[in-house]
Amino acid sequence: MKPNDACPCGSGKPYAACCGPLHSGEKTASTAEALMRSRYAAYVLKQADYLRATWHASTRPSELDLAADDSKWLGLEVRAHQQQDEAHATVDFVARYRIAGRGHRLRELSRFVREDGRWYYVDGDLAD
Template identity: 70%
Template sequence: MKPAAACPCNSGKPYAACCGPLHAGAENAPTAEALMRSRYSAYVLSLEPYLLSSWHASTRPPELDLSDDGTKWLGLNIKRHQVIDENHAVVEFIARYRIGGRGYRLYEISRFVREDGRWFYVDGDLNPQEKNSA
C-alpha cells in the first residue's frame, strides 16, 4: 500500500487530511495559520483560483500568473500565529524556495481577517527584520 502524500505545508499530516479539503472547498480554514498553510500549499501546487478566493477582496489582485517560472518551493516554517481578536490574526512565516539553482527566503508577517466565519489573507510586511534594523 502506497503511503499518503505528505502535505506541502510541512504540517506532518497527509495532504488529504490537511490542505486538500480546503483546496477542494470541502472545508474552510479553522484558523489564520491553517489558511496560511493552505495558501503556501496552493503556491506549491499552482492553485491560482484557491489563492484568489482566499485573498480578501480589498487587496486581491485581479489575477495571478503562476505559470512555470522555475520556482521550486522547499519548505514553510511558521514562526508565530497571533490571534488579535475573534476576527483578526497575524501569521509570521518563512517560506524557502529556489529559482534557477539559487535559494531564497520569503519572510513575511501576514495579516488575516475573518468575515462570515471564513478567514482571508489581507496583506503582509515582507522582510520585517530589515525594517526593524533600518
C-alpha cells in the first residue's frame, strides 16, 4: 500500500496518516476505536503479526494464518465507541467482506482493555 492511498479502515485519511504508523510501530492507538480500525486495516492487508500483537494475551490465538484466507474486505462502519472507564471500552462495528464472490456482513460488539498505556482487543460478541 502506498502512503497516500486511502486507509482501508474507512477514516478518509491517507494510510500514512492513519493506520500506517500503528502498523509500523511508530505509534500506538490512542483509543479503542483507533485500535479497532487499525485491526480491520490489518485484516485487509493480511498483517497477522500486528493482529496478534494487538490481541490481549488472555485470548490471543497461538497462530493466525491469513495467507489461507481468501476474504476480500469491502468496508467498515463503526456504529458506536463507548469507553466504560480509563481501561475498558467497546466498539460496535459492521465489516463487509466477500468470499468466493458472495457478500457477507460481520457485526460485532468488541471489548478492549488498556494495559500499560496500550489498547488490546480482548473478544467480542457477534450480533445481527
